Amino acid sequence: MTQFSDLGLAKPLLKALAEKGYKEPTPIQAQAIPVVLQGKDLLGIAQTGTGKTAAFALPILQRLAEDRKPAPRRGFRCLVLSPTRELATQIAENFKAYAVHMGLSVHTIYGGVKYGPQMKALAGGIDILVATPGRLMDHMAEKSAIVSGTEIFVLDEADQMLDLGFVVPIRKIASQLTKNRQNLFFSATMPSEIGKLAGELLKDPVQVSVAPQATTVERIDQRVLFIEAQRKRPLLAELFADSSFSRTIVFTRTKRGADRVAKYLNAAGVEAASIHGDKTQGQRERALAAFKAGEMRALVATDIAARGIDVNDVSHVINYELPNVPEAYVHRIGRTARKGKDGVAISFCSDDERSLLKDIQKATRQTIPSFDRRNDKQLAAAAAVADKLVPADRHVDPRKADPRNDVPSELRRKRQRNRNGGPKGRPDGGQNGQGRQAQGKGQGGGAQGQKAATANNAFRGPKRQAAPAEKRWSPID
Ligand code: AMP
Numbered sequence: 460m461t462q463f464s465d466l467g468l469a470k471p472l473l474k475a476l477a478e479k480g481y482k483e484p485t486p487i488q489a490q491a492i493p494v495v496l497q498g499k500d501l502l503g504i505a506q507t508g509t510g511k512t513a514a515f516a517l518p519i520l521q522r523l524a525e526d527r528k529p530a531p532r533r534g535f536r537c538l539v540l541s542p543t544r545e546l547a548t549q550i551a552e553n554f555k556a557y558a559v560h561m562g563l564s565v566h567t568i569y570g571g572v573k574y575g576p577q578m579k580a581l582a583g584g585i586d587i588l589v590a591t592p593g594r595l596m597d598h599m600a601e602k603s604a605i606v607s608g609t610e611i612f613v614l615d616e617a618d619q620m621l622d623l624g625f626v627v628p629i630r631k632i633a634s635q636l637t638k639n640r641q642n643l644f645f646s647a648t649m650p651s652e653i654g655k656l657a658g659e660l661l662k663d664p665v666q667v668s669v670a671p672q673a674t675t676v677e678r679i680d681q682r683v684l685f686i687e688a689q690r691k692r693p694l695l696a697e698l699f700a701d702s703s704f705s706r707t708i709v710f711t712r713t714k715r716g717a718d719r720v721a722k723y724l725n726a727a728g729v730e731a732a733s734i735h736g737d738k739t740q741g742q743r744e745r746a747l748a749a750f751k752a753g754e755m756r757a758l759v760a761t762d763i764a765a766r767g768i769d770v771n772d773v774s775h776v777i778n779y780e781l782p783n784v785p786e787a788y789v790h791r792i793g794r795t796a797r798k799g800k801d802g803v804a805i806s807f808c809s810d811d812e813r814s815l816l817k818d819i820q821k822a823t824r825q826t827i828p829s830f831d832r833r834n835d836k837q838l839a840a841a842a843a844v845a846d847k848l849v850p851a852d853r854h855v856d857p858r859k860a861d862p863r864n865d866v867p868s869e870l871r872r873k874r875q876r877n878r879n880g881g882p883k884g885r886p887d888g889g890q891n892g893q894g895r896q897a898q899g900k901g902q903g904g905g906a907q908g909q910k911a912a913t914a915n916n917a918f919r920g921p922k923r924q925a926a927p928a929e930k931r932w933s934p935i936d
Pocket residue numbers: 480481482483484485488506507508509510511512513769
């Protein structure tokens with residue numbers, strides 16, 4: 460078995476790894492670390508949970524430490540782009556933990572928080588900056604960030620970047636980087652547009668890939684419960700009566716739905732909080748911290764909010780609503796059964812979600828064991844009580860539920876203004892660049908999700924006129 464010391468890592472890193480309790484490298488680490496140490500470009504096909512962050516963070520730290528020099532003013536030696544704030548924070552925490560004996564600086568830049576402290580941090584130069592694309596673009600526009608001196612460029616969760624409509628900003632950022640840089644590109648999946656982007660950004664990359672998603676899926680005990688849409692809430696409460704549901708992520712398709720389910724669970728005596736793009740950074744952090752600390756049994760989340768989040772020992776994943784895009788199913792259930800542990804994923808399926816279930820089974824090449832909980836009189840009675848606790852939402856046919864409708868109204872108005880050639884300048888008034896971006900398409904997979912769903916005919920929501928390619932993105936879009 461390969462050891463960290465076999466990979467050519469320096470002592471301060473080996474010490475930090477020992478302190479973290481990592482005994483041996485994961486497969487992606489064993490493959491990627493020597494390649495990155497040699498200064499080569501890397502194309503890594505791996506999802507969160509495989510140890511991919513350390514696979515790039517460790518060799519990056521070593522390369523920066525071997526060639527110590529001051530970071531450029533208002534710039535950084537290494538730039539890591541992450542699709543969401545949560546993932547950016549997680550990546551930076553990893554860098555900091557591994558760099559503990561190295562004296563290299565690590566900072567994050569993302570939307571939803573004030574610009575001032577970020578400008579201050581950038582002013583003197585940073586060794587490693589982990590940023591979300593929108594807020595970084597805002598700083599670039601203000602000249603508070605200058606990317607040209609970047610020596611190592613990392614794009615993490617590239618496929619999610621595509622989902623969130625970040626491909627244009629990424630191209631813009633990359634166009635300002637020096638050609639003489641090292642590029643590392645990570646993606647869980649390789650849709651053709653991501654392959655194209657990788658082709659543009661990488662020079663003769665070494666490709667490494669680990670554990671296809673199916674192997675994770677195989678370890679998860681999956682079940683489908685057929686249930687009337689209006690009886691999902693009492694069924695959820697019934698599941699939580701079992702104390703083995705100790706750390707459960709409940710997925711909904713919409714932010715509003717996530718809030719409703721969390722409210723209902725609390726009313727039913729199950730500590731729960733929701734996490735999605737409309738929550739403030741503080742609310743998201745607090746909910747996640749309480750969930751991680753075991754103070755809350757349930758975290759109710761939308762797809763985008765939960766992706767990339769690394770919470771250990773998630774006992775169950777419940778798909779309260781099936782996702783419109785089959786890939787989202789794999790990502791959702793992959794929140795459990797991490798690090799070799801087993802997990803349980805339970806999906807509620809109402810009659811109008813049958814076609815979504817069919818797509819999921821086709822895409823994952825499996826038939827999920829199903830149980831029919833329809834026509835259950837006890838659940839019917841409990842549903843009536845549930846409606847009194849928290850009034851039910853109007854039911855929306857999932858195939859007609861356009862994820863774009865869930866965009867916050869303020870953002871929708873701004874987008875509309877931009878599309879109509881409205882006020883120029885920073886369309887978000889300089890307040891909320893990236894945070895809003897991630898939130899904007901926060902439900903159901905965004906651009907790519909819509910494409911995929913349209914392709915398999917699952918999505919028949921209202922059509923929106925496409926904006927010209929260059930105009931499509933704005934810091935709030
Ligand atoms: P990632 O895929 O980078 O999100 O990592 C998933 C989790 O695995 C994180 O909690 C890491 O701290 C942890 N991890 C990464 N590498 C190792 C390793 N070699 N041994 C044990 N845990 C690890």
